[in-house]
Amino acid sequence: MRKHGDALLTAAVWLATALVVGAFLWLLGDVVIHGIGKLDAAFLLDAPQNAGRDGGIAPILVSTLLILVVALAVAVPLGLATAVYLSEYAAAQLAKPLRVCLNMLAGVPSIVFGLFGNALFCVALGMGFSIWSGGLTLACMMLPLFIVTTESGLSAVSSEWRRGAAALGLSRAAALWHILLPAAAPAITAGLMLSIGRALAETAALIFTSGYVDRMPESLSDSGRALSVHIYDLSMNVSGGDAAAYGSALVLIVLILAINSVAVNLTERFLQARTTA
Amino acid sequence: MSNDNPTDRNPCSYTLGGIEQGAPCCIPVPHIQVQDLAVSYHGKTVLQGVSLDINKGCITALIGPSGCGKTSFLFSLNRLNDLIPGSRVQGSIRMDGAEVTAPDCDVMALRRKVGMIFQKPNPFPLSIRRNIEMPLREHGVRQRGELDARVERALRDVGLWEEVKDRLDSSALALSGGQQQRLCIARALALEPSILLMDEPCSALDPIASAVVEELIRSLCNRYTVVIVTHNLAQARRVANYAAFFWMTERVGRLIEFGRCQSLFDHPSHDLTAAYIFGTSG
Ligand SMILES: Nc1ncnc2c1ncn2[C@@H]1O[C@H](COP(=O)(O)OP(=O)(O)OP(=O)(O)O)[C@@H](O)[C@H]1O
Numbered sequence: 001m002r003k004h005g006d007a008l009l010t011a012a013v014w015l016a017t018a019l020v021v022g023a024f025l026w027l028l029g030d031v032v033i034h035g036i037g038k039l040d041a042a043f044l045l046d047a048p049q050n051a052g053r054d055g056g057i058a059p060i061l062v063s064t065l066l067i068l069v070v071a072l073a074v075a076v077p078l079g080l081a082t083a084v085y086l087s088e089y090a091a092a093q094l095a096k097p098l099r100v101c102l103n104m105l106a107g108v109p110s111i112v113f114g115l116f117g118n119a120l121f122c123v124a125l126g127m128g129f130s131i132w133s134g135g136l137t138l139a140c141m142m143l144p145l146f147i148v149t150t151e152s153g154l155s156a157v158s159s160e161w162r163r164g165a166a167a168l169g170l171s172r173a174a175a176l177w178h179i180l181l182p183a184a185a186p187a188i189t190a191g192l193m194l195s196i197g198r199a200l201a202e203t204a205a206l207i208f209t210s211g212y213v214d215r216m217p218e219s220l221s222d223s224g225r226a227l228s229v230h231i232y233d234l235s236m237n238v239s240g241g242d243a244a245a246y247g248s249a250l251v252l253i254v255l256i257l258a259i260n261s262v263a264v265n266l267t268e269r270f271l272q273a274r275t276t277a
Numbered sequence: 278m279s280n281d282n283p284t285d286r287n288p289c290s291y292t293l294g295g296i297e298q299g300a301p302c303c304i305p306v307p308h309i310q311v312q313d314l315a316v317s318y319h320g321k322t323v324l325q326g327v328s329l330d331i332n333k334g335c336i337t338a339l340i341g342p343s344g345c346g347k348t349s350f351l352f353s354l355n356r357l358n359d360l361i362p363g364s365r366v367q368g369s370i371r372m373d374g375a376e377v378t379a380p381d382c383d384v385m386a387l388r389r390k391v392g393m394i395f396q397k398p399n400p401f402p403l404s405i406r407r408n409i410e411m412p413l414r415e416h417g418v419r420q421r422g423e424l425d426a427r428v429e430r431a432l433r434d435v436g437l438w439e440e441v442k443d444r445l446d447s448s449a450l451a452l453s454g455g456q457q458q459r460l461c462i463a464r465a466l467a468l469e470p471s472i473l474l475m476d477e478p479c480s481a482l483d484p485i486a487s488a489v490v491e492e493l494i495r496s497l498c499n500r501y502t503v504v505i506v507t508h509n510l511a512q513a514r515r516v517a518n519y520a521a522f523f524w525m526t527e528r529v530g531r532l533i534e535f536g537r538c539q540s541l542f543d544h545p546s547h548d549l550t551a552a553y554i555f556g557t558s559g
C-alpha cells in the first residue's frame with residue numbers, strides 16, 4: 001500500500017515538473033524559432049523603420065538599458081539601506097507593519113505604479129515622458145520586492161555570527177559589512193535578478209512614464225521606448241510586425257539570461273574571494 | 278528557602294584564606310564582583326539575587342540544570358543581553374573597578390576585554406587568517422607585521438598553528454568542529470582579553486576534540502579569568518578552581534552554592550547541591 005503511494009507521489013512530482021519545464025521550453029522554442037531569423041548585427045545596430053516592421057532596435061535597446069540603470073541606481077542603495085534597517089535596527093513593533101505594507105506593495109499591479117509614476121514624476125515633478133520618469137517609476141516598483149528578498153536573506157544569516165561579532169566588540173556596522181551582507185549576498189543577488197526581470201518585463205508602467213518614442217534618446221530627459229513596450233506595440237498595433245516582435249522578444253530573453261548569469265557569476269567569485277583571502 | 282540570600286550561606290567569597298590545592302592562580306583577588314544580579318525577559322524574572330566574586334586568573338565553573346539562567350548570567354557579564362529584545366539586567370557587576378551595567382559603560386571596549394566562546398563553534402565565513410585579523414583591524418591594529426604576529430601567537434596559544442599554518446588563507450568553515458572551536462578561542466585571545474566567558478564550549482564536540490579543548494582551557498588558568506558553563510560535572514571538576522551551582526526555585530534561577538571546586542564537589546554544604554551532584558554523577 002505504502003509502496004504504491006510512494007510511486008504515485010513520485011510520478012505526480014515528475015509530471016508536475018515536466019509540465020512546468022515543458023511549458024517553458026515550448027515558449028522559449030516558439031520565440032527562438034520565430035525570432036532567430038530576424039537576429040543579426042543590423043537588427044541590433046539600426047533604428048526602426050516603417051513603425052518597427054523593418055530596421056532594427058538600437059534606440060530601443062539604449063532606452064531600455066538607460067531606464068534600467070536609472071531604476072537600479074535608485075532602487076539598490078535605497079533598498080539595501082531599508083532592508084538593513086528592517087532586519088538589524090527596527091524594533092519588532094515597527095518592522096512588522098512595515099513588512100506587511102511592503103508585501104502588499106509588491107503585489108500591486110504595475111498599471112497602478114504607472115499611473116502613480118505619471119502623476120508624480122511626469123506631472124507633479126515636471127519630468128514629462130522621459131527616461132527619468134520611467135526609471136524612477138520602475139525603481140518604486142522594484143523596491144518592495146528587492147527589500148523583502150534582501151531582508152529575508154539578512155534575517156536568514158545565522159544569529160550565531162551576529163552574536164559572535166558582537167561578543168568580539170565589533171560595531172554593528174562592522175558586523176554588517178564584514179559578515180552579514182556578504183553572507184546575504186546570494187539572497188541580495190536573487191532579489192536583484194527578480195527586480196531586473198520585473199523591470200525588463202514591464203510594459204504598462206512604462207507606457208505612462210517613459211513613453212513610446214522610438215528615436216535614439218539624447219539625454220535622460222528624452223522619452224524612450226523600452227523593449228517590452230516595443231514588443232507590445234509591434235504585436236498589438238502594427239500589422240505585419242510579428243517577425244520584428246519575435247526578434248525583439250528573443251533579444252529581451254537573451255538580455256535577461258545574460259544579466260542573470262553575469263550577476264550569479266560575480267556573486268560566486270566575490271564570495272570565493274572573501275572566504276579565501 | 279527561596280528567600281535566603283545566597284551569599285549568606287556562601288562558604289567562601291573571595292576572602293578564602295590560604296590555598297590548599299590547585300594552581301597558584303588562586304590567590305583570591307576578585308576580578309568580577311557581582312552584587313544582587315537579576316535578569317528578566319519581557320518582565321519575567323529568570324535569575325535573581327546572584328552575588329559572587331569571581332577571582333582573577335582562576336577558572337570558575339557554572340553548573341546547574343537546564344534553564345536555570347547560566348547563559349543569562351554569562352551574557353550579562355559582557356552585556357550580550359543588549360542584543361536580546363525584552364531582556365533586562367538589574368544589580369551590579371563591577372569589573373576592574375568599573376560598573377558593567379551602567380548606561381555609560383563602553384560596551385565595545387568591555388567586550389574586547391571580556392571574550393566569549395559559544396556552545397556551537399561560530400567561525401565567520403572567512404579564511405582562517407581573516408577570522409582573527411578582521412576583529413583586530415576593527416580594533417585598530419593595522420600594521421601587517423603586528424597582525425601576522427598576533428595571528429600566529431593566538432593560533433599557537435590554542436595549539437592550532439602547526440595544523441593550519443599551511444592553509445591560513447583557506448576557509449575556516451572547512452575545519453573540523455574541534456578546530457573551529459579552538460579557532461574561536463584564538464580569535465578571542467588575539468584581542469588580548471583579561472576575561473573569557475565560555476558557554477558549554479565542549480558540548481558540541483566529539484570526546485577527543487572535547488579533551489583537546491578542555492586541556493586548552495586548563496592552560497588558560499593563571500593567564501585569564503575564565504568563567505565556564507558546563508553540564509559535564511567531571512569536566513567542571515577537572516578544569517575549574519571554583520564552582521557555582523545554580524538551581525531553579527519557583528521558576529526563578531538562583532545561585533545556591535559557590536566555593537572552591539574541590540570542597541563544593543566533595544562536601545557540598547547545601548542539600549540541593551548534594552542531590553544534583555550525587556544524583557547526576559551516579
Ligand atoms: N531570549 C529569551 N527570551 C525569553 N526567555 C528567555 C530567553 N533566553 C532565555 N530565556 C529563559 O530564561 C531562562 C534561563 O535561560 P538560560 O538560557 O539562561 O538557561 P541556561 O541555564 O543557560 O540553560 P541551558 O543549560 O539549557 O543552556 C529559561 O527559562 C529560558 O526560557
Ligand SMILES: [Mg+2]
Pocket residue numbers: 347348349476
Ligand atoms: Mg545555556
